Amino acid sequence: MKPAAHASAAIEILTDLEAKKRPVADALKDWGLTHRFAGSKDRAQIASLIYDVLRKRSSLGFRMGAETPRALVLGALAFTRGISADDLAAQFADSPHAPDALSDAERKALNSSTLEGAPAFVRGDYPQWLDAHLQRIFGEDRADEGAALSERAPLDLRVNLLKGTREEALAELSHLHPEPTPHSPLGIRIPLLADGRGPPVQSEPAFLKGLVEVQDEGSQIASLIAQAKPGEQVIDLCAGGGGKTLALSAGMENKGQIFAHDRDLRRLAPLHERAERAGVRNLQIRSPRGKEDVLKDLEGKADLVLVDAPCTGAGTWRRNPDAKWRMRPGSLEIRQKEQDAVLGDAARLVKPGGRLVYITCSLLAEENEDRLQAFRAAHPGFRPVPIREALSAAGLGALDPYANADGSGLLLTPRRSGTDGFFVAVLRQ
Numbered sequence: 018m019k020p021a022a023h024a025s026a027a028i029e030i031l032t033d034l035e036a037k038k039r040p041v042a043d044a045l046k047d048w049g050l051t052h053r054f055a056g057s058k059d060r061a062q063i064a065s066l067i068y069d070v071l072r073k074r075s076s077l078g079f080r081m082g083a084e085t086p087r088a089l090v091l092g093a094l095a096f097t098r099g100i101s102a103d104d105l106a107a108q109f110a111d112s113p114h115a116p117d118a119l120s121d122a123e124r125k126a127l128n129s130s131t132l133e134g135a136p137a138f139v140r141g142d143y144p145q146w147l148d149a150h151l152q153r154i155f156g157e158d159r160a161d162e163g164a165a166l167s168e169r170a171p172l173d174l175r176v177n178l179l180k181g182t183r184e185e186a187l188a189e190l191s192h193l194h195p196e197p198t199p200h201s202p203l204g205i206r207i208p209l210l211a212d213g214r215g216p217p218v219q220s221e222p223a224f225l226k227g228l229v230e231v232q233d234e235g236s237q238i239a240s241l242i243a244q245a246k247p248g249e250q251v252i253d254l255c256a257g258g259g260g261k262t263l264a265l266s267a268g269m270e271n272k273g274q275i276f277a278h279d280r281d282l283r284r285l286a287p288l289h290e291r292a293e294r295a296g297v298r299n300l301q302i303r304s305p306r307g308k309e310d311v312l313k314d315l316e317g318k319a320d321l322v323l324v325d326a327p328c329t330g331a332g333t334w335r336r337n338p339d340a341k342w343r344m345r346p347g348s349l350e351i352r353q354k355e356q357d358a359v360l361g362d363a364a365r366l367v368k369p370g371g372r373l374v375y376i377t378c379s380l381l382a383e384e385n386e387d388r389l390q391a392f393r394a395a396h397p398g399f400r401p402v403p404i405r406e407a408l409s410a411a412g413l414g415a416l417d418p419y420a421n422a423d424g425s426g427l428l429l430t431p432r433r434s435g436t437d438g439f440f441v442a443v444l445r446q
């Protein structure tokens with residue numbers, strides 16, 4: 018397929034998305050099933066274009082003067098990919114499967130539009146109802162924070178010290194032009210390809226033998242702040258696929274015990290194979306078993322309980338732009354209740370003198386500072402550790418500027434730290 022045919026397919030899929038209001042992954046899958054002639058590379062190119070559209074849906078619509086799938090795709094090709102109106106017209110003329118030729122109004126928008134006069138939620142490409150929420154944290158910077166959350170995300174890897182050093186990993190992956198990440202001592206950043214996709218690192222020998230894992234630098238930092246030490250008893254209460262479990266385990270040098278739990282059995286499934294590949298030998302996966310309390314024997318025993326809480330994921334909009342437009346006030350309320358519940362469950366597991374580390378990949382105070390406040394009111398035995406103290410102990414003092422307003426947590430964002438958005442706070446019992 019030629020690039021112009023990719024544009025046509027993207028318009029078709031976006032039209033379907035709009036009509037059926039369903040997740041983008043489902044629409045892409047269905048399109049692939051009904052267009053078998055499209056190879057995997059074509060499908061990936063089309064998906065990448067659709068994600069470029071979704072990241073900047075509002076601002077592209079504003080600049081194009083229309084929010085139709087066609088206007089948005091033209092806008093993404095011009096403003097994100099830098100293709101001139103003349104070059105687009107030439108591409109369209111050259112392919113039988115191209116979108117219709119550009120109109121005069123489209124040419125004008127492509128050549129001369131700006132974001133001047135656009136409100137913050139358009140410049141920042143986020144849903145209007147979130148404006149007050151983002152203003153609460155970022156004030157006048159909210160549009161710039163939103164804009165940074167609307168860029169493509171980098172591809173970051175974490176070096177697994179159980180298998181080798183960052184220098185060894187950089188050398189093994191040198192053909193992908195890796196760079197050390199600026200903040201995490203374990204991070205490697207791999208440049209994206211021209212169309213915004215990352216190279217297939219999961220097929221690299223360095224990945225297959227467990228020397229590197231895919232993990233955003235922000236997630237690496239959150240795990241490092243938790244400071245899981247050799248010999249400790251550690252519980253990763255919301256382990257999911259185990260991204261942070263593996264990072265914690267590497268910090269423990271396979272000494273002591275780490276327990277991974279999640280209320281959703283299916284989410285834990287990949288961890289078995291990932292741990293094997295990473296050479297982790299001190300992991301027990303405590304899968305849920307109906308109504309049974311599978312952590313009962315660990316009550317009051319953990320040196321560290323990590324709560325990587327379920328959240329709206331507002332910090333990961335670069336990777337899941339679809340989620341940003343699908344987010345509703347009701348889902349924020351549901352997440353808050355879940356966060357309170359899981360924090361309450363964590364409290365009973367921490368031993369006297371132990372730590373509870375609360376993490377979200379959200380930027381919203383309603384999911385971060387407010388939840389900590391509610392937790393502390395219900396559990397006065399837990400004291401917050403000033404985040405600068407926790408950073409210093411983890412050898413991450415350079416991240417001090419990213420402390421939140423009251424110093425109770427770390428707030429990472431693409432604009433501030435170049436990572437996904439994360440909130441991290443440490444409490445001690």
Ligand SMILES: C[S@@+](CC[C@H](N)C(=O)[O-])C[C@H]1O[C@@H](n2cnc3c(N)ncnc32)[C@H](O)[C@@H]1O
Nearest residue numbers: 255256257259260261279280281325326327359
């Ligand atoms: C942010 S995800 C975890 C991501 C994972 N830690 C990682 O680094 O890849 C949050 C997880 O919390 C789980 N969860 C939600 N409520 C829970 C609860 N009450 N107890 C345990 N897990 C819960 C969800 O199933 C989900 O997998």
